[in-house]
Each structure stands twice: as C-alpha cells, then as structure tokens.
Amino acid sequence: MKKILVFAVLLLNFFIISNSVSAAPTIQVIINGTDQSYDQPPIIENNRTLVPLRGVFESLGATVQWNPEKREIIATKKAQTIWLKIGSKTTKVNGAVNEIDVPAAIINGRTMVPLRFVGEALGANVKWIADKRIVQITTDQSQQEVLPQFKQLQSDDPVVTMKTTKGGTVRKMRIYNAKPISPTIPPVLTTLRKFQGS
Template sequence: MKKMIAGILAALCVASAGAANAADTVTIRVDGEELALEEPAFLENDRTLVPLRGVFEAVGAQVMWDQDSKTVVVTQNQEDALTVIVVQIDSKNAFVGEEQKELDVPATLVNDTTYVPLRFILEELGNSVTWDQETKTVDITTA
C-alpha cells in the first residue's frame, strides 16, 4: 500500500512539473509565423531570453560568436547603414556601434547555447516587439 501511494505521489509530482514548464513556455512569432526554435525561450526577471542564432537569423541578422572572449556580435544592414551590437556573456553592458547601453538582464550560456534579451537587440535592429502576457507570446514585426 505504501509503495502504491508513493508511486501515485511521484506520478503527480512529475505531471505537475511538466504542467508548470508548459505554462512557462514562451512562443515567438516573426511576422505572424511561429518560430520553431531548437532550444526554448524562457523568462528571467520578467524579460524574455532567446537562443541567439535562431531568432536573430530569422529577422535577417548575422550572428558571430567569439569563444575566447565569450562575446556575441550581431550585425544587420538597415537603410544603407550597418548596425553592430556587441554583447558579452554575463555582462549587463552592450555596445550598439560605439555607444554603451545597459541590459535589463545579461546574456547567458545555458547548455552551450547563448541566450540574450530579445527586446533590446530586436528593437536596436529596428524591429517592433510586442508581448502578450496571457499567452506568453512575443510578436516580432520586422523592419
């Protein structure tokens, strides 16, 4: 009897953990199309962090990674000008061109995937970003 109760409790714990993770899932849409990411986006301190390469390449940006300095460089041509954004892992400072700006949350590495704050970089690249709290959906409209 004790083993059966323990088994039921364990099953309930696993089921509720899965439901909690599903509730924390963030959906990303680019110009109305849901983006399939290899690694999931997540929330940290009310900010959406996304796997760098998948999202930014979807909006036409180029992404470079420097392993030695743990630095990400995102570039995109906009109206005859090149926008360059440099972000270092675990730093709240970012550079847009030569101007230093502060991030709400730092870029981070999770299981060898670089995660960055979505809104900051996308808006610096001229895109529009909206957040639906009820559905935990980010809608990106490209420039």
C-alpha cells in the same frame, strides 16, 4: 500503521507537487507573421523572456559572429553593429553603451538574450503575449525601401531598369504596349525571359 499512513501521505504529496510543476508550455516565436522554430526554445528566467540570439537575429537579417576566446558576440545588420559579452549586462549598439536587465547566457550551447534587447538592438517591434506565451517580432514596414511604381513607359525609352527589394533577378517580365516596339514585335504583349538585372 502510522508509518504506512505517513508514507502514503508523502507519496500523495509527491504526485500532487510533480503534476503542478510539470513543464510549462513552450514559448512560440512569430517573426513578421512566420512561426519560428529553434533547437533551444525561448525560456523565462528571473521574470524575463530569453530568446536564442542567433536564430532571432538571423531571421531579422543580421549576421552573427561568435568569438569563443573572448566569449563575445558581434552582430551586424546594414549600418548597425551590436556587441555583447556572455555573463555581462553591458551591450553596445553602434558604439553606444547600454544595459540589459538579464545578462546574455549560454543555455544548451545557445546564446540567450532578453527579448526586449532584440527590439532595442535591431529596431524591431517586440510584443509578449503572456496568456498565450507568444513572442511577436515585427519589423517596421516604413523602414523598408519603397520602389517606384511605373504607370507609363515612353516607347522611346531605351532601357528599363528593374530593382527588387531582395536583390533578386527578374526572370520574366511582361510589357503591355499599345504601339509596336519594333516592326517585328507585335504591339499587344512582349514577354522577356531570363532578364538579368543588375
């Protein structure tokens, strides 16, 4: 009878412990207001939140290169170059040596880096909301190029140059004009289609 009682107590403890150690809810990543999804979700290790480097960096506009022989990663974004090595706490941002709390690690085939490193390396604002398990990453809007606003165009201006922040092509443009551009074009509205900007 004692053996059955001991077995029942052990079995009960097993179920209680397994329920309390059940998988923690996933960590949500939001970049500039957009919910992100990665094949290797962020994890918490040694009290540090680790995020997938390639997924986060590419979402922030960086290019990531992996050197499997040296186990090194080089990421570039505009004039910034970021270097790190798997298993090392040493990183370089534009040649300046930095230390991170937790070394970069490969987990399920993905390079994972501390969340704070993302902000420090790419100049993003990083916020960890612990109670909701949310990582918020935003870029500083003041760093984005501000395009001039046209209030009035002169009718004798021969060329209108348009530039977009995404390097895109203007497909449709409306010009409101009180005076005719030419004798054959009505003065109220002119629509240009398939305008190829440079």
